[in-house]
Amino acid sequence: MSKYSRLGKNVSLMFLGNIGSKVLTFLMLPFYTSQLSVGDYGTIDLIQVYVTLLTGIVTCCLTEAIFVFPKNQLLIKQKSYFTSGFLFSLGALLLTWVIFVVLVNLLHLVAYNGIFVEYNTCIFLTICVTYFQSYTQQFVRSIGKIKIYVISGIVLTLSTVLLSLLLLPLWGITGYIYTMIFASFITSIYTMLAGKEYEYFSLKWLSKEKLCEMLKYSIPMIPNSVMWWVLSTLNRPLLEHYSGIDSVGILAVANKFPMLLTMVYGVFTYSWQISVLEEFKSEGYKMFYNRIFRILLVVLSFFLLGITLLSRPLIEMMTTSGYYEAWLYVPLLSLSVVFSNLAGFVGTNFLATKESKYYFNLAYCYAMLENVNKALIYFNRAWALDASDKDCEKAINLLISKNKKAL
Numbered sequence: 001m002s003k004y005s006r007l008g009k010n011v012s013l014m015f016l017g018n019i020g021s022k023v024l025t026f027l028m029l030p031f032y033t034s035q036l037s038v039g040d041y042g043t044i045d046l047i048q049v050y051v052t053l054l055t056g057i058v059t060c061c062l063t064e065a066i067f068v069f070p071k072n073q074l075l076i077k078q079k080s081y082f083t084s085g086f087l088f089s090l091g092a093l094l095l096t097w098v099i100f101v102v103l104v105n106l107l108h109l110v111a112y113n114g115i116f117v118e119y120n121t122c123i124f125l126t127i128c129v130t131y132f133q134s135y136t137q138q139f140v141r142s143i144g145k146i147k148i149y150v151i152s153g154i155v156l157t158l159s160t161v162l163l164s165l166l167l168l169p170l171w172g173i174t175g176y177i178y179t180m181i182f183a184s185f186i187t188s189i190y191t192m193l194a195g196k197e198y199e200y201f202s203l204k205w206l207s208k209e210k211l212c213e214m215l216k217y218s219i220p221m222i223p224n225s226v227m228w229w230v231l232s233t234l235n236r237p238l239l240e241h242y243s244g245i246d247s248v249g250i251l252a253v254a255n256k257f258p259m260l261l262t263m264v265y266g267v268f269t270y271s272w273q274i275s276v277l278e279e280f281k282s283e284g285y286k287m288f289y290n291r292i293f294r295i296l297l298v299v300l301s302f303f304l305l306g307i308t309l310l311s312r313p314l315i316e317m318m319t320t321s322g323y324y325e326a327w328l329y330v331p332l333l334s335l336s337v338v339f340s341n342l343a344g345f346v347g348t349n350f351l352a353t354k355e356s357k358y359y360f361n362l363a364y365c366y367a368m369l370e371n372v373n374k375a376l377i378y379f380n381r382a383w384a385l386d387a388s389d390k391d392c393e394k395a396i397n398l399l400i401s402k403n404k405k406a407l
Contacts (some may be wrong), residue, residue, distance in 0.1 A: 023263070024157055026350030028164065029256060032176075033319040042321075046240060047177070049233045051126045056225040058096040059089050059131050064221055065214035067138040077210070080295040082139055084211035089135065093128055100124050115240065122177045129184035140195040152191040158185035185320045246322075253319060254326035257307050258334040264303055265341040265394050268296065269348070276348045296345060300338050307334050320357040 033041065062085050070078040104120045107113075116123065133156070141149045160183040167175030192198060239247045272292070311330035315323065 013147075023260075024161060026256060026260065028161060029253070030318045031164070032168070033253070033323055035168045036173060036176065038246045038249035038322045039244075040069075040176075040249070041252055042164055042236075042240070042245040042250075043115055043119075043173060043177055045248050045252035046236050047119055047123055047246075049229075049236045050178075051130060051227045052233060053226070054096075054123070055127050055134075056229075057222055058092055058127065059217040060092065060215055061221040061225055062089060062214060063131070063134045063138050065218040066135055067142045068217065069214055070139065070142045076205070078143055079200045079202070079205045080207040080210045081214065082197065083202060084203040084207050085135070085214055086201060087203075087206060088211055093131070095112050096127070097124060114370075115245075119177070122181070125181050126177070126184070129181050129188065133184040133188045133191070136191040136195070136197055136256050139197060139200075143195075145195050148191065148195045151194065152187050153191045156183055156187040159186045167275075169311055222287065226342065250323060250326050251329065253315065253323045254329040254333060257311050257314070257330045257339040260307060261300060261303050261334060261337045261341065264299065265344070269344060272345070272348055293345060297342070300341060304334050304338050 036044070066081065066085050070081045073081070090248060100120055104117055107117050137149055137152050140152070163179040163182055164176065167179050169175075171178070236248050236251070239251060308331045312327040315327045315330075319326070
């Protein structure tokens with residue numbers, strides 16, 4: 001099978017399991033906005049923001065490593081990677097619960113009663129189930145069981161839709177939170193059973209060497225993960241503080257439309273990563289890469305134009321009056337998503353090379369353009385791939401220092 005055929009097959013499977021299912025979730029927007037107030041919708045968005053930030057930190061971004069390291073390895077090594085990562089994750093999450101209890105009590109002492117404190121148990125449970133859902137899915141993708149990975153996406157969506165229809169009318173925002181938790185749990189169980197991942201788990205396959213190998217790769221990615229969170233979602237807690245929770249709800253609805261672009265790219269990029277890892281060293285890879293880039297640019301531009309033109313009538317048709325102003329923010333948010341996706345496409349080459357110099361050079365270019373945020377992101381990526389690179393560390397400290405002085 002040619003490289004184009006393999007990529008096309010993987011994209012088709014991802015489309016069936018992800019785009020179709022996520023479009024169904026998008027079409028649920030009228031139901032969600034009719035059952036939840038603007039403030040409730042903002043609260044849910046904030047909970048998801050905290051989950052996104054903390055999941056990578058407390059689990060050391062192991063979902064990144066569990067896709068990269070088992071791929072194309074002997075069966076015994078795949079079992080060792082899976083077992084070692086799984087047990088480490090359990091320990092990390094137990095420690096996180098202890099930290100949560102202590103932190104919440106301290107916040108109560110200083111009379112802080114924000115979303116994090118009010119919903120701390122829900123946030124922790126969501127972190128647990130979301131992480132293991134991602135861990136099991138990334139592993140089956142790594143070992144080549146793409147159909148199971150695709151079906152798991154369908155299971156997640158159907159579980160979310162059915163549980164939402166059942167629980168939201170009964171319990172409102174609490175019902176939505178239970179929906180997120182149970183849907184991810186059901187998906188994790190399905191993926192583990194269908195992919196027979198239980199056959200990859202045994203204490204006898206626990207390997208300190210394999211765990212350290214994965215952590216050496218994933219831990220330096222934590223600063224990069226945090227930086228992306230700061231750039232993409234820090235505005236939610238700030239909006240809550242300065243403008244109120246309703247503003248967060250408006251932004252959450254506006255973000256649903258650019259997320260259609262992210263869905264299209266997300267389906268492609270999961271398949272593209274597999275092709276890059278398989279074809280990177282093959283003859284004709286450069287031509288393959290350039291052709292795919294041009295196709296991606298055309299597709300994203302087409303979707304950008306469509307979303308921009310249709311955002312206002314769609315929002316007015318799919319939501320209640322409290323959400324109507326969200327259409328004003330859709331065009332700019334969509335454009336930023338296009339640029340972000342194109343940057344992600346370029347970054348897949350570095351996944352295959354595992355060399356940090358490319359990120360370093362890209363960060364240097366952004367620094368020369370005085371784009372400090374972008375420079376910090378790519379310096380952190382370079383440092384993630386080579387933690388011994390003192391030049392990266394110096395560059396990051398210099399930019400942070402310069403930024404503080406500017407403020």
